[in-house]
Amino acid sequence: MxxxxxxxxxxxxxxxxxxxxxxxxxxxxxxxxxxxxxxxxxxxxxxxxxxxxxxxxxxxxxxxxxxxxxxxxxxxxxxxxxxxxxxxxxxxxxxxxxxxxxxxxxxxxxxxxxxxxxxxxxxxxxxxxxxxxxxxxxxxxxxxxxxxxxxxxxxxxxxxxxxxxxxxxxxxxxxxxxxxxxxxxxxxxxxVQKYPNSRRFLFEAMWTKREECKDIIQEVWDESQELNSPIGIATRLRCCAENLSRWNKRVFGQIPRQSQKKERSSVLWSVxxxxxxxxxxxx
Structure with missing residues (x-):
């Protein structure tokens, strides 16, 4: 601390x-x-x-x-x-x-x-x-x-x-x-800035097997954006989600979602x- x-x-x-x-x-x-x-x-x-x-x-x-x-x-x-x-x-x-x-x-x-x-x-x-x-x-x-x-x-x-x-x-x-x-x-x-009409972001467990995933996260959180305010945190979270989503689409393509009744294998993302x-x- x-x-x-x-x-x-x-x-x-x-x-x-x-x-x-x-x-x-x-x-x-x-x-x-x-x-x-x-x-x-x-x-x-x-x-x-x-x-x-x-x-x-x-x-x-x-x-x-x-x-x-x-x-x-x-x-x-x-x-x-x-x-x-x-x-x-x-x-x-x-x-x-x-x-x-x-x-x-x-x-x-x-x-x-x-x-x-x-x-x-x-x-x-x-x-x-x-x-x-x-x-x-x-x-x-x-x-x-x-x-x-x-x-x-x-x-x-x-x-x-x-x-x-x-x-x-x-x-x-x-x-x-x-x-x-x-x-x-x-x-x-x-x-806290909100972004309506956007899809809920899910972090895929399989991403952790790729070193690029860690690099993307680290790059976003090492930027100079202010971190001691709710707006700064929300901006970082949104930017990280957007970068990971673009990377996922390029590397893995579109991943089909499982039935809502099945327990999620993905976890809600939070850096x-x-x-x-x-x-x-x-x-």
Whole structure:
């Protein structure tokens, strides 16, 4: 993460080291804003942000819920404690390791209703509203095949009404990351450029056998296009998809699609996004 700070130009920040082979948190920012970290551990980073133009203060918390089911109540109790600290507009986001209803789960055994209710209760206690999302419905998959595969919406962004009133254009995007079991959570109040009427891009597994595929991806992401903005990321993603599609048509020709009922052998494409403002469970 220390190296990534310099790559993406976010030189200020706090990095909580991982323990063992996984874990670790990071919150990075540029020098244009004032961020004061109020507390942190292996499960959260809490900070107060001051707008440089208006002097307006608001609160941001990156949160990681306990992955052990019977210990998750400790996470909710701690979230209640954080709620009592300050009376500021508040944005709280991350991997909560819990869902609020069975609609946020696909596959696997039935979730305990009491377990989901406890999460809903702490959301209401903190006066949070779910910011919704654009993109895939589920943020996590166990990466198994067939009937053993499970999907859940474990990651989300929550905010208090006063923050939503101030940042009316705030949006949450779920970005597919092909190398992780989680999607990337992108939160922004800037407009992310959309390209309607375009076909959904699929990354073919067979491409990875060709060295040209890696070269195309590397060339796009080494360009000087700005990476610390949603528009910059969207532009890179679109350019990478277009270049790979042209290369595929030239080298492989048109690949026929399988039946919709058959499980996809291709995976939704997502290149490695280097603008990491929040990274949880680093490996």
């Amino acid at each position: 220390e190296k990534e700070k310099f790559k993406i130009g976010l030189l200020n920040g706090l990095i909580v080291p991982k323990v063992g082979r996984s874990g670790g948190l990071a919150m990075l920012w540029n020098g244009d804003i004032k961020v004061e970290v109020q507390g942190y551990s292996g499960n959260y980073i809490d900070a107060i942000v001051t707008d440089p133009d208006s002097g307006f203060k608001w609160r941001i918390t990156g949160f990681y819920g306990n992955p052990v089911t019977h210990c998750r109540k400790d996470s909710w109790n701690f979230l209640r404690c954080l709620n009592q600290k300050y009376q500021l507009p508040w944005l709280c986001f991350g991997d909560f390791n819990e869902i609020v209803s069975m609609e946020e789960k696909l596959g696997g055994v039935q979730r305990s209703q009491r377990q989901m209710d406890k999460f809903r209760e702490v959301i209401h206690h903190c006066k949070f509203k779910d910011l919704g999302y654009y993109g895939p419905d589920f943020m996590w998959s166990n990466m198994q095949q067939g009937e053993n595969r499970k999907y859940l919406r474990l990651d989300r962004a929550l905010a208090t009404p006063d923050l939503i009133d101030l940042y009316k254009d705030i949006k949450v995007h779920h970005l597919v990351e092909s190398t992780s079991d989680h999607c990337v959570l992108l939160i922004s109040n800037a407009t 490695e996004i280097r603008m990491v403002a929040w990274a949880a469970r680093l490996i």
